[in-house]
Amino acid sequence: MRGVAPARRWFLLLLLPAVALADERIGFREDGSSTTGRTIDPWPGLSGVAAVEHSGLEGLLSEEVTITPAEPARRYLEPEEGDLRPPARVAFEGGCSGDRYVRIWHEASHETAGQIALSLRLSRAAEYVVQARLRGHGSLTLRCADQQTAGRSSSDAWQWQPLGRLRLPAGEVSLQIESDSDGLAVDLLWLTTTAEPPPMVDDRPTAPAAVQGLRGEFREPNLLQLSWTASADPAVTRYDVHVGAAPRFTADNSSLLSSAAATTACDWGLAPGRVVYYQVRAVSSRGIAAAPAELRVVWPTWPTATVELAASAARLSGGLQPGVSRGVEHVWLPLPAAASGPRPRAEWEVVVPRAGRYYVWARYATYDARTVGLLWLTAPSEQRAMGVNWRLRLPGTLPRHLNGVEPGAEIWFSDKWLAGFWAGPTDYLDLSAGTQRVGVEFEPTQSPRGPRLATVWLSSDPSFRPPGYDPRIDFVK
Numbered sequence: 167m168r169g170v171a172p173a174r175r176w177f178l179l180l181l182l183p184a185v186a187l188a189d190e191r192i193g194f195r196e197d198g199s200s201t202t203g204r205t206i207d208p209w210p211g212l213s214g215v216a217a218v219e220h221s222g223l224e225g226l227l228s229e230e231v232t233i234t235p236a237e238p239a240r241r242y243l244e245p246e247e248g249d250l251r252p253p254a255r256v257a258f259e260g261g262c263s264g265d266r267y268v269r270i271w272h273e274a275s276h277e278t279a280g281q282i283a284l285s286l287r288l289s290r291a292a293e294y295v296v297q298a299r300l301r302g303h304g305s306l307t308l309r310c311a312d313q314q315t316a317g318r319s320s321s322d323a324w325q326w327q328p329l330g331r332l333r334l335p336a337g338e339v340s341l342q343i344e345s346d347s348d349g350l351a352v353d354l355l356w357l358t359t360t361a362e363p364p365p366m367v368d369d370r371p372t373a374p375a376a377v378q379g380l381r382g383e384f385r386e387p388n389l390l391q392l393s394w395t396a397s398a399d400p401a402v403t404r405y406d407v408h409v410g411a412a413p414r415f416t417a418d419n420s421s422l423l424s425s426a427a428a429t430t431a432c433d434w435g436l437a438p439g440r441v442v443y444y445q446v447r448a449v450s451s452r453g454i455a456a457a458p459a460e461l462r463v464v465w466p467t468w469p470t471a472t473v474e475l476a477a478s479a480a481r482l483s484g485g486l487q488p489g490v491s492r493g494v495e496h497v498w499l500p501l502p503a504a505a506s507g508p509r510p511r512a513e514w515e516v517v518v519p520r521a522g523r524y525y526v527w528a529r530y531a532t533y534d535a536r537t538v539g540l541l542w543l544t545a546p547s548e549q550r551a552m553g554v555n556w557r558l559r560l561p562g563t564l565p566r567h568l569n570g571v572e573p574g575a576e577i578w579f580s581d582k583w584l585a586g587f588w589a590g591p592t593d594y595l596d597l598s599a600g601t602q603r604v605g606v607e608f609e610p611t612q613s614p615r616g617p618r619l620a621t622v623w624l625s626s627d628p629s630f631r632p633p634g635y636d637p638r639i640d641f642v643k
């Protein structure tokens with residue numbers, strides 16, 4: 167079957183008698199095809215039917231008929247695929263349509279209103295209802311030629327908002343969205359010839375079911391393993407584990423402990439006796455988190471001790487010297503020593519108050535980040551990690567340390583000591599109780615720009631942090 171003439175015109179050729187078509191119904195899809203599978207364009211039009219004989223002789227035309235579209239026209243538009251004028255900028259978010267959205271975000275004083283210019287091809291002239299998936303607070307205007315509508319958003323969550331109605335022609339159409347509202351975000355536009363709401367699938371409100379079977383087990387006094395039952399929902403792609411200090415805490419990026427497909431997670435490093443709450447959320451492939459499963463955990467208690475070893479109290483050998491820089495007393499190696507000789511050594515006589523696992527921290531500086539860090543820790547009672555290379559974190563993000571600094575310009579760091587160990591990385595010494603000699607040995611050739619060591623802490627409290635510790639850097643000195 168073929169049918170539908172251009173606007174205001176009509177013609178039709180058929181190889182079948184007109185009478186056979188009297189009850190034919192033709193519906194239309196948005197892409198211009200008919201429900202009979204034939205391509206029909208352009209819309210709208212009037213139709214007539216004529217019969218044609220084998221000889222090509224054409225019969226009289228039937229009466230004209232106007233065919234009403236069986237379905238409304240619908241179009242999605244991704245604003246991030248348009249031409250953007252700052253401060254309209256593309257941003258990434260996995261939960262958005264197409265993984266991206268456009269956000270109004272001023273970055274320079276000369277930027278005024280951001281613009282999103284979109285072009286689309288419509289198969290049908292009609293009045294279109296426009297809706298947009300918005301987030302943030304502010305207003306935007308939508309223009310097409312001499313028509314203008316407006317919309318608003320006042321929500322911190324994505325929501326569909328009306329943008330008014332536009333009478334749009336068939337063929338190429340240009341739309342412009344403008345806004346100067348900082349933080350206003352546009353994910354998706356929805357144009358339809360009816361006022362129907364967008365299909366729910368595009369607002370992805372369906373959350374997976376909450377995690378079941380959440381439980382915790384201490385594998386060691388300082389190592390908690392959480393586990394839960396794997397979700398049967400194929401849409402679940404990962405589990406987010408959060409930790410908080412109060413029941414029903416608000417989970418966000420700052421509380422995130424791990425995010426993985428595995429159904430287990432570990433935590434450690436908390437103070438003995440601490441009470442914490444864990445929330446586990448199943449998250450779907452579209453980024454929707456389930457309601458949390460929550461577990462209250464009381465960490466075991468055990469007696470702890472912390473010993474501070476100051477550089478000024480160390481016995482020095484092998485060329486190590488005391489020094490003061492920026493008010494910090496430390497030990498360092500002014501001249502290189504023979505690589506084949508005994509290592510330069512700082513040693514303390516330590517009274518270990520009780521046997522146990524001691525985490526090792528240090529306050530230190532470097533004059534050249536390319537050489538700092540290689541040290542050895544020795545303690546007679548520790549057989550496991552003796553002779554292992556211990557390293558202090560390199561301040562690799564500080565260009566001035568990478569290029570070398572002069573005395574008095576260095577930054578002092580407080581950080582945990584770590585060792586690459588053949589049986590796995592380690593960050594502790596197992597010490598016996600009583601008096602024993604704990605030493606730190608320096609690499610003989612790292613001089614004179616090698617490490618400066620000010621203080622060593624040994625603590626059996628996994629939550630111990632030295633004074634001035636910052637996860638990034640100690641900016642005080």
Ligand SMILES: [Ca+2]
Nearest residue numbers: 263264266353
């Ligand atoms: Ca989008």
